[in-house]
Amino acid sequence: MRIQENIKADKLLRPSKASLLQNLKTGDVLQGTVKQLYPNQRAAIQIQGNQLIAQLEASLSVGGRYFFQVTSNEGNMPELKVMTGEQQNKEQMISNLLQQLGIKENRLTSQLVNALAREQVPMQRSDLMQAVQYIQDNKIPPRQAMPVLMQLMKMRIPVTQASFQAVQALQNGNISAGLASLDRSLPPGQQSMLQVNLEHVLRGFPSEQSAVRAVLTADAQTAKPVLFPLLQNLGFVSKALDKQSWSNILQQWNTQASPNAINQAASTPPFTVGFEKATEQIRSILANQQLLMTEARAGHQGNNTGVQMRPNLEAQFPQYFSSQTPGNEGNARQVTETLSEPKNYHTLERFMNILGTSNERAVKIVLTADAQAAKPTLFPLLQDLGIVSKSIGKQGWINALQQWNPPAGQSQGTITTPFTGSFEGVKEQIQSILGNQKQLMAEAKALHGAMIQGSNTASLPKAHLTAGFPQYFSNHAPVAQESENTVRSLMEALTEPKNYQALERLLNIWKASNEHMIHNPKEQFLQQMQWVLRDAGLNAENSLKTDDVNSMQFKHLLLEMLQNTSSGIGRENAQQVVHFLNGMQLNNINESSYLIQANLQIPGQKLGVSKDIDLHFEGKKTADGSIDPEHCRIIFDLQLHRMKETIVDLHVQKNSLAITIYNDQATTPMLVDKLRPNLQEALEKMNYQVASIICKPYTEIDKQQLQSTSALDENPEQGGVDFRI
Structure with missing residues (x-):
């Protein structure tokens, strides 16, 4: 998963001082460096990229690197003891640590402890023993196993065959590639529901x-x-x-x-006016709703429609009210009756939403569905408004729609759905x-x-x-x-x-599959995110416990296939996707008493991006343990066609957004300046505002991390002590 293996993104996600202290457990071993000594037996210690103030009860040297073990994490502050003395030789430090932990020293154990110390991951003796035993039993090369073990220990997950395979799949692949491989390996006509789900998430x-x-x-x-x-x-x-x-x-x-x-050329729409003109007329009717209703009611109640106030009616429907076209009293009365009904405006409004956000094909589908209903709504309404000819009957209207949207074989007649209704x-x-x-x-x-x-x-x-x-x-x-x-x-x-x-x-x-969503990037993105959260099956095991199994959920379909298929490339690919979904599930939520984090990978193939989209969410917790809605952080880790590697770091505080974009393309600042007004306008509609948008080189993340860890607390007396050594 790129948000894990991308070192630069990982540096933005380093734990804060508060979350580090709260996540420490008794027995944890971690490495720290003494940065500075202060009066009253205090010192600044750098651990996991954070500067913390320690109360010393042991002799330490400035610049010295030590292994510490948590002996207590109860009370006001954690208590740590020094596990190793100050040795200049790194190998000697690790050797001494393994000896104190009672773990046999060999090439594998030394490599594992060295890697964990380098990444500043807390170690537990039981976890180290379990990891070593798993590698030896399964004869896995240390170089291949090390990244997986590191991630499992970061997440504090026991090393088992299931957890190892899940994280390994997560690190070495992406969801779109796994789904695409599975899609290619399924024989036509088999696993039909699984193929429908793959079609939905990969192509739409x-x-x-x-x-x-x-x-x-x-x-x-x-x-x-x-x-x-x-x-x-x-x-x-x-x-x-x-x-x-x-x-x-x-x-x-x-x-x-x-x-x-679908690919046939569009024919003439079955309206009395052109498609664009019909759209414009409906939009105008809705815009003048109140005035038209007032005039229509007055004209409907009066005996002589000629003397009623009706400039807006005449402007909208000159074919009925013009003095040059006598004899249309019946049609004029029909229009006034139609316009005096609020429900007709609601019907037109819904239809206008489709007209305004879709193309002709979507409108054809809606009108065809309406025409096939037992009591069409739009058909008689459009007739009353003069948009459809009154000389046409329901079957004639259906035939006209069929010609507008002809099926592949003209002899097949209209396409009818197999439902009892539209x-x-x-x-x-x-x-x-x-x-x-x-x-x-x-x-x-x-x-x-x-x-x-x-x-x-x-x-x-x-x-x-x-x-x-x-x-x-x-x-x-x-x-x-x-x-x-x-x-x-x-x-x-x-x-x-x-x-x-x-x-x-x-x-x-x-x-x-709605026409509006197909051509709307925002809706497509939300659909893909909802598929991961709702349909992929990240909570499949929980539903098994409650006998609430959903046979259409993607992971259940995969498990059913594995149960009924003994061998083959399709089975192997299905198993790999299951491992990947398990890895996503393990890495989905990280929670402490102070913070909650969520990680997602969104399939990117249907969205047209080079790789899948990685998202990381962080939220603070309130005193009662709920999520604070006024503080949020979202990191987008992207690989784009032209902008290449891009990270967007978004901080939300109350109703204000601070955005930092990391990208090495010279044109990025100009692009941001061009799009900023549109972003500001869209956010203002949601009662949000942009506090700042800053563009930085992608390599700036390294410098930023160094700056954040090098700022020493020059006056520790003003603050409290973080832990005791």
């Missing part, structure tokens, strides 16, 4: 529909589908379908929606189900329990169930005896947390 899907098709098809091909029965229970898929019929419908959907259709409607309902998860689960459990016991379900509170599933609970659709099993299946589905997780995974991939 070209559209929402293609993403949903891929996920549902992969689910249907598994031995025990998860989504198919769940969507049936929730009413999204007909219960009359069996698994084979469902697979056939999905296959037909895939055939109709060939990717070749594509967008299903998405919206799934979002609603996830948003009301707690209420739905509570009502479903109560109702399910009542149904089992045979008590009266009519008196149970079920407001959210009725709103979410009116086909089962509305007054017009009473629970009949023949449909009781259907309702029972719904109740069982809603009481299972794993079902909500399955829906969440589906929706994550669905939303990530």
Whole structure:
């Protein structure tokens, strides 16, 4: 992991004096150098890049380098004892230390202690013995093992086969390379759900529909589908379908929606005006919302629309209100009725959000989904506003959209989704189900329990169930005896947390393939980060303990493959990715009573960067142990195509940001000056401001670390004592 093996980044992450003292444990051995002696038996000692003041009860010499062991870390200050005297010969110091610790001296033990001392990593006798034994038992070359052992001891993790392989994978690879190797080694048609996840994180899907098709098809091909029965229970898929019929419908959907259709030249949009003109008109309607509503209501209530105040209506809809076009009273009345309804503005507003952030293909998808709904919303609204011709019927509108967005084979007809409702409607309902998860689960459990016991379900509170599933609970659709099993299946589905997780995974991939997100770098970055935190499976073992296993989580898919595959390059690559995810999990969170740190590696292939993005977060803790929201530090360790090696060190204090950019390119300061106004403007919208942006050479990190460690405390009497020797 580059943020660990990159020495310059590591120097920015050196522990502070406070975190060093709080993390010391009884038995720790660490090396320090006496920098200066003061009156009253005090001295400045440099340990792990920090200057600390010690109260001496032993004789030390200025410039002397010693090994100290923590004998107590309770009370006001830690207590250390001197393990070795002042020897000029480094080998002699290490030899004496090993002898005092009771560890046999050989080439391996000397190399290990020397490396730990050089990196100023605290050592425990038991950890040294365990590390040496593991290397000898597994016949691992010391040069290969040393970086892994160093990292494990820094993280204070026992040296086992699992921990060693995890950290080794983390140090020697990156997540994108591992995923790409696994992707290339999987045979076509096998491990379909795993391949869908790889497609999602490495390349992304070209559209929402293609993403949903891929996920549902992969689910249907598994031995025990998860989504198919769940969507049936929730009413999204007909219960009359069996698994084979469902697979056939999905296959037909895939055939109709060939990717070749995406590459075809765009044809004329089915509006009465051009695409850009329609967009402009809707934007204008929303901008003049209040005035238009006032005039529309006045015109709708008045007998003579000609005498009502309507300059804005005439400006927006001259085809209905111009004196040169008589005979349009009916159309004018229709417009005023439409504009007097607030819900129509909300519908237009949502549609405008899509128009403003997407291209024509996204709009085609939305309008097609609306047209295929049982009761289209946008179609009649656009007709009332004159954007779509009133002479066209619903089927004619669908045909026009088909011509605007033709499938690969013209003879195949319109592309229909395999749901009981519209594509967008299903998405919206799934979002609603996830948003009301707690209420739905509570009502479903109560109702399910009542149904089992045979008590009266009519008196149970079920407001959210009725709103979410009116086909089962509305007054017009009473629970009949023949449909009781259907309702029972719904109740069982809603009481299972794993079902909500399955829906969440589906929706994550669905939303990530939205046209707006595909072409938005910020959204792409957030999606990749959320995949690491939420979908990769860094908490997979915890879910195993609680029987809350999610079969769509990436790590579970890998473990399932390893269990069912005996050999092959695909299995080896899957095992390596599991090791890497384990390493990310071990290195994910470092916590003390003073500080919390988090490390992440974001897959960079889909983002178009040279290597994966390494992130390091630091946050202070408050007195009650919670994270202080007013103090945060983020380090971005990047390898960019043109700017090359770059580190961005971001400090956030209250609502102010101080940014330091380390990069050796001469053009970097000019680029920063050019982009700074945009950054400032964006942050001000979030109530943040830029305190400073400083560009430094990449090599400046070395000098900065030396300066921070060379500033001696010239007047130690003004401060307290940090530890006692």
